[in-house]
Amino acid sequence: MKLWFKKISIVMITFITLGMFIPPTYLDTNADGAKGLDDSDSDPDLSSVSDGEGDLDDLELNEDDLTIDDDLTDGESLDEVIERITEEAREHTLKKLGPKIARQVEDDVLSAILPNIEEVLNTLVEQAGDSSYQNFVVAEEPSGGYGERIFNIHDSEANEDVAKFHVRRDNRPKNGYWFNFHYHLSSDGFEEHHELGEVYWDKNTPPKWMS
Known part of the structure; x- marks a missing residue:
């Protein structure tokens, strides 16, 4: 009986220990992933894409302005x-x-x-x-x-x-x-x-x- 209880205790301790243990490779992978997300925020290529969207908005506004100017330059009545x-x-x-x-x-x-x-x-x-x-x-x-x-x-x-x-x-x-x-x-x-x-x-x- 004591031997059986001892074996069960060893198994439970081992299970708990393995559950709390985080391999170093897993930590490195997470750290690299987090760094990758941070780098993407300052990535000039990604920033240029964002800036490009702003330029498109500006371009659309300028085109509207040109349309208005064309109307204003129509012949006098x-x-x-x-x-x-x-x-x-x-x-x-x-x-x-x-x-x-x-x-x-x-x-x-x-x-x-x-x-x-x-x-x-x-x-x-x-x-x-x-x-x-x-x-x-x-x-x-x-x-x-x-x-x-x-x-x-x-x-x-x-x-x-x-x-x-x-x-x-x-x-x-x-x-x-x-x-x-x-x-x-x-x-x-x-x-x-x-x-x-x-x-x-x-x-x-x-x-x-x-x-």
């Missing part, structure tokens, strides 16, 4: 062209007057002349047809001194003037000086004077343009 050249025409007209003349007649020019200029510009754009009106630009600077030019409407695609807007000084005996605003069209070789209106200055000689 008829109303946008009219608004653009009308604003530039107004700036050129006031620049033509110059400070000395503008102080006296600016209000008259803005109320009596500019609306007629805008009406002519609207007609020119509407008659252009298709999308050629998108090529219309306000060209040429106003001439100083005693020159008549205010501005030209130029077709940048055809490289030719469509209309020329001028102002002339008229000295009428006993009636003083008047500013005669008019325009010329390419359709008649710029020969005809198409009236825009007149603004009275004074009986005294007006200053030079743009002075």
Whole structure:
């Protein structure tokens, strides 16, 4: 009985001892595995894959931006062209007057002349047809001194003037000086004077343009 119990005790002790024993090779294997996981975190190849995913996201965003830019660069609408050249025409007209003349007649020019200029510009754009009106630009600077030019409407695609807007000084005996605003069209070789209106200055000689 004691011998049998002794054998059983030896077997149990051996089993417990083997269960708690971890071979050195197993420990080395686990250590290498853990090191491999740590190395993968700092592996430049793996990092580049992660960074590459970020670059793809950025690329998609840039492509969207390009799409928006393409939309913005589409041709101007008829109303946008009219608004653009009308604003530039107004700036050129006031620049033509110059400070000395503008102080006296600016209000008259803005109320009596500019609306007629805008009406002519609207007609020119509407008659252009298709999308050629998108090529219309306000060209040429106003001439100083005693020159008549205010501005030209130029077709940048055809490289030719469509209309020329001028102002002339008229000295009428006993009636003083008047500013005669008019325009010329390419359709008649710029020969005809198409009236825009007149603004009275004074009986005294007006200053030079743009002075």
